Amino acid sequence: MAKVKLIETTDDQNLYEQVADRIRSLIAEGTLQPGDRLPSVRKLREQWSVSISTVLEAYRLLEDRGFIQARPQSGYYVRPFPLTVPAEPTPSTPPRQPHSVDTSLAFRVSTTCHDPKVIKLGSAIPSGKILPLAALNRLMGQVLRSQPMLAHAYDVPPGCEPLRHEVARRLLSAGCSVTPDQIVTTNGTFEAVYLSLKAVTQPGDTVAVESPTYYGLLEALEILHLKALELPTHPRDGISLEHLEAALSHRQIAACVLVSNFSNPLGSCMDDLKKKHLVDLITRYQIPLIEDDVYGELHFEGTRPKALKAFDREGMVLYCASYSKVLSPGMRVGWALPGRYQAKVEQLKWVINQTTAIAPQLTVAAFLASGGYDRHLRQLRQAYQTQTARITQAICEYFPPDTKVTRPNGGQVLWVELTAGFDSVALFEEALTQHHISIAPGTIFSASGSYRNCMRLNCGYPWTAEIDRAMQTLGYLIKRQIN
Ligand SMILES: Cc1ncc(COP(=O)(O)O)c(C=O)c1O
Incomplete structure (x- = not known):
């Protein structure tokens, strides 16, 4: 970057804001492209004759406004678009009373999204173009050829062992050390959440949820005749623990359901400290927490965020996830880690649909074992x-x-x-x-x-x-x- 002498600071603009504006212009003009590394703090100080603290303030301002991002041990980088950053929604303030649920419009949104003529900005569907479909199809063929009897057999909960083994291995990165026999395979995250809700509630109960929350969850509440208590939710770090504690202390709720990492629809993600406080809280009140972590592996930067389950010492968290957003929504391969409610979840799974089809489970297990997943x-x-x-x-x-x-x-x-x-x-x-x-x-x-x-x-x-x-x-x- 050329050596630039900045104009003198004016009354209404600090020097660090001028530095930030200048960098913003360089991004807007295309001199600095998305993904480019910004000069180190020391280098910019020399080039622009400003202090280190001015550069740091400017970088923090640009980061706050979403133009650049810090990568640990590497420096600051231009974010891949947008070049103008809109304001964020403020934390939600939903009504304080529980509500029964009507989801007829949600069903229409989901079904219309499957019309091939429709441009799919509605449902959270991944395009087949970004999924490893050719590899999965090849592996499915191999599974059917190499294990023709097994792939067509009946199974019993907790489900296919090779898959549970691979899932347990991958859960280490979410901070969970579990054995395969603690995992119950399901038809996607949705079934895992549904079975978990059914295991810990009775019709008429109230369940605490984020607000706004994933409409599939509201659909499950409706079918199970449960009411939703919407909690105030921050778009960056999720539900208000204060409001959750108030609901717990008034014995208002039978369970709590959250999308812990990159929630749907807000994209919020709690930090580890908040996760720990949350798990401590529900453990203190002995109220089960159903964790939907379907997006946990889809972080844009850094490392995979931990699951709430990682902080669970008493089996109070029923963890649910799947490979629908990362490998194949149609294979319906998901799982639950139901903690102390495992026997109940296994029994419900058996009564409702016995097990998940074996061939898709073996296919996903083979993909995970093949080493190409990361x-x-x-x-x-x-x-x-x-x-x-x-x-x-x-x-x-x-x-x-x-x-x-x-x-x-x-x-x-x-x-x-x-x-x-x-x-x-x-x-x-x-x-x-x-x-x-x-x-x-x-x-x-x-x-x-x-x-x-x-x-x-x-x-x-x-x-x-x-x-x-x-x-x-x-x-x-x-x-x-x-x-
Ligand atoms: C938060 C959340 N949970 C669960 C699901 C459904 O997952 P699956 O297809 O694995 O049942 C979705 C899909 O949009 C989702 O956004």
Whole structure:
């Protein structure tokens, strides 16, 4: 970077802000490209004749605003898009009373998203183009040829041993040391959560959830005749422990269900200290916690965040996850680690559908054992991160300027908040029926019908001109609706 002498500081702008602005211009002009490493703090101090603390302040400001990111032991890097960063939604403040659930619209959102004509910005679906489908198909063939009897046999819970062995091995990176016999295989995360809820609640009970929360979870609550108590939730680090403690101390809830890492739809992720406090809290009150960690391996930077289960010493956490977002949604390979509720979960699994099909479980186990999984995950995280950035950039370009967007550090969805009065359900209907574009309207993420002015967008499909046009169309429809 050329040696630059900065202008003198003015009353209304500090020197570090000028440094930050100058770097922002270099990014906007393309001199510094997404992924480029910024000069070290020492080098910039020399080149721009400013102090180390000024450079550090400037880098922190740019990081806070989402233009750059720090990589441990490596320095600061330009984030892959967006070049303008929209404001973030504020923490939610849902109603304090439990609500029964009606999810008819959520079902429609899920089913319409499977129409091949529809542009899939609604459901959190990964594109087949970024999944290792050829390798999985080849392995499935090998499984069927090498174990023809086993692949077609009946099985019993806890399910296929080679898969449970691989899952136990991979759970070490989430901070969990478990043995294969503590794992029960399921038909995806959804079934794991459903069985866990059924194991720890009775019809009529209330369950604490994030707000907004994954609508599939609300669907499970509805079927099980459970009520949802929505907890205030921060878009960066999840539920308010204060409000959870109040609900626990008033004996209001029978269980708590959370997406611990890169939640859906907010993308929030608790730090380890908060995770530990949370597990200590529910353990103190002896209330089970169902942890949905379907996005845990999809961090954009650094290392995989720990699971809540990693802090569980008394078997109070029922951990649920799957390979739906990272390998294949259609194979329906998931699992539960139900702690002290394992016998009940196994019995329910047996009664409801006996076991998960063996061939997909063996196929996923073979893929995990083959050694290519980590490489695949690196590419996949990059794809999700880039697409999340592209969609954010498109929101900046095409949506009204006061639109707020989350800044997840992992996962595959964005939560978008528009001005009060905007109707995301009307947008859903119009975009789908007139333009073949699916979105997920905000109301389906809340038992109390909140978030009508919000929507969730899927970032699981690589960027194309078609998605660009769809984002432009959504922007046009939104502006027309609110003007
Ligand atoms: C938070 C969350 N849990 C569970 C699921 C469903 O996972 P699976 O397909 O493994 O049942 C999804 C899918 O969107 C999700 O976002």
